[in-house]
Amino acid sequence: MAATKSSESSEAPQTSGSLFPQPKVRGKKKRVSKKNKSAWRKHSDIKDIEDFLDDQRLQLRTGGLVADKADDSLFYVDKQNDNEDEAPVAKKRKKELKPLKIDQIIAGETTVKPVTGHAPPMGSGKVRRKEMKAKELEQKTGYISKEKRKKLKLNSVQAGLKKPQAVREYYDLWGNDAKDKPTEEEEDEHYAQVTGKTRVKVPVRTQTYAKNPSILPKVEVIHPGGSYNPTFEDHQQLLQQAVQSERKKVKDEKKLERQTRLPPKREWATRRDKMKELTEGLLDEEDEEEEEGEELEGEQSIPKATIRAEDKKSRQKRRKEKEQREQEQQKTADKTKKIKEHEVNRLKAIKKEINALEKKKEERQKKREEIRTQNADKPKRLSRHKYEEPFPEFKLSEELVGTLREFKPEGSVLKDRFKSLQRRNILETRVKAKRQKKFKKKYVEKKQYKEISINV
């Protein structure tokens, strides 16, 4: 029978004071003065005490003090014959029973309690009162305090304080439970009784536009040439469409380039042109000024007419003028009246005129209606940016593989949906806002670089 030490203590370092006390070499005592604190510290030997404390701490960290443990936990009786081979089955079971190394590493053995923050001394008045209150409340109402919940690791739902929130409960939304619901009048009355106010009328919206802001179908099915294995003709048609849109794109690009290009060199301004522009109106200024001066003098030479006494209108003259004016007015009024009276005879002509006018109106309306129907499937202009038609998805003839296994899809469904929403006037077209820099970057040439120049 052999007694073997348990693994934990065998791992302890050999320098430990209590378990393996090292023999101390006795020499001649050296006498030193210990008259002040620093001298005390310097010359007093506390190694054995420190070793002892270290060892004790280590023991605490790794499974507790050995001295406190029962003998059974430190030793065991080895009944196994070392030479005899273990039965394979038993070995396997042992392997199963043995905890993994990784678990052993993770498993905390320390008996040292973690350092906690400052807590008010137990049983102090404040804590006791709080606890008492919480207990009372729990007995009365069943409310479990937050501290207790934390201790028990319960959340407010588990503690029964709150109803568990249903996860997306669906029910018969369109069921006919209209009978139980009060009518609008009843609701109004109830509201008035409770609040003493009349209910605000919620505006009713016509839902027609909301349902169909565009005549386009919600899901536009791709051209038959967009099949993963299309017929030759359908595929060619789709390719033709793609070619057309590509052509248009190239044309637009070319146009833009043409418009922003510099003019040919022969049309550029020469030095002479520039000089001429700079001195425009300077060289022949003097002559013009002279001419102008003459003109001005001429104007000034005409004397202003003076008002003489005999030019003043007499009362009689004024009255006569007035009478004449009135007479003329009367005359024109009579004339228009006469014309109006005679228009009865012009009925036919008037009718013709009206008809012509109406016809013109109708035509205009028709034209407008036509334009409207033509543009009905086109997206409306809903924001600053114009809607841009996405490029149609297609596969080139050599990309058609003919089997589902080797086939690669084209385009993105998300983009297709997004563009469809824009095309159907549900979303306005927008451009992602670029984040603007708050401050302009400023470049400064440092002095040391300034001094270096290639020319010198």
Add this chain to the structure above:
Amino acid sequence: MGRLMKKKYESGAATAYITRNRAINYLQISLPDFRRLCILKGVYPREPKNKKKANKGSTAPRTFYLMKDIQYLSHEPIINKFREFKVFVKKLKKAFAKAEHGRVETLQENKPVYKLDHIIKERYPTFVDALRDLDDCLCLVFLFATFPQTKNIPGDFVRRCRHLSVEFMNFVVAAKALKKVFLSIKGIYYQVEMQGQVVTWLVPYSFGFNAKACADVDFRVMAHFVEFYITMLGFVNFKLYTSLGLHYPPKLMFEAKLKDDDEKNPYCLESEATGERLAALSASLASVVTQNTEEDEVELDEFEDSRTLEAKQEEEKQKAFQKLFNGLKVFVSREVPREPIVFTVRSFGGEASWDRSVAMGATFDESDETITHQIMDRPKADRQYLSRYYIQPQWLFDCVNAKMLLPVEDYFPGVVLPPHLSPFVEYKEGDYVPPEKEALSRRQQGLDTGDAVSEEADVSEEEEEEEEEGKEEEEIDDEG
């Protein structure tokens, strides 16, 4: 004293329209909140007839809204929730900065949430209205179900989209509502008919997320749409399921047996197993009331009328179309995109399975002798069973679009496939019709030279034989 002059811009277009900035000031919310509100409520910008008049004399380009729309928005209770959320964020930031962890916790517990139920009811007063507007909804929900979780796309969104899309597909399978399938270069177009409403949507092929392809898309705006559509599709799914008498949330038939199978062959976490089984589309949904397997046929009073006769014939055709793949047992090889195939086969009454190592929910193995068709997309199979046809996936989709079973030889592995025609094209008189389409329409009318028809007959006979064989085997097993 003259008459009071009528002032400019105090009536007409100038007051009927309001610019976006003025609308924001009017509602006292931020621009992003305004955008979200407009999307949720279905308020779209307008183009006034005379922009200059609407803009009070200025010709600067602006976004206009109808003043009435904005007034209508101002009564929306969700605006208050937006404001509450703003306050909540402020408080949370402050608590974080002060490291008040308890307060952070309580704040997060009481995070303001808003519901969209009333808006959906308001925008779609009847269920049919909602069905009519389902195209957009399905497109976006199916699309977002394929996305990864990023800064702009919350993971919760993706999970819920996936969930709802799977539910919807299961409904289509149960209702046999699928009408058309088109494999395009963009994605797969599906068309279904529910309660007389035709709905088309586009599903992307399952490839990785390509951020570059959708660089100039405003994700925030799209996320608002998805937020609304998630709620809408939830309610629509509920109504659809209950209208068929199915459980909602969906339950599978023989769930216990499936569970047992999965335990033997664990594929994912137990918590995810139900969702995965549902997503496999291979099992049927359980109904609330136990139904008779035979359909109750209501006998109508017969009237000798050409119109009713036509309607009757049409109905019979429809029924036959829904049973297109009845009796077909399809095995999907691993190189074939599983979901569209299984969805199509199951929507027309067929059975589908795949290798157990590919995904959950496989119902039979490759070695099963009763398999009638094996879908494969490589030039040659390693090991071939004589009892089944090996065909390329396009056959299934072409059959659906032709509304009949097409001869299989054109679709054998390694054979150059006939073109996949778009079922969405309607040819008018005088239009150019591709020869393939002409041949197909002749075949549909039964005018073809006969080889196709005889092929079909052969196929159906063989199927019957195989079924009989299977039955015999079972009997033998019982005896043993």
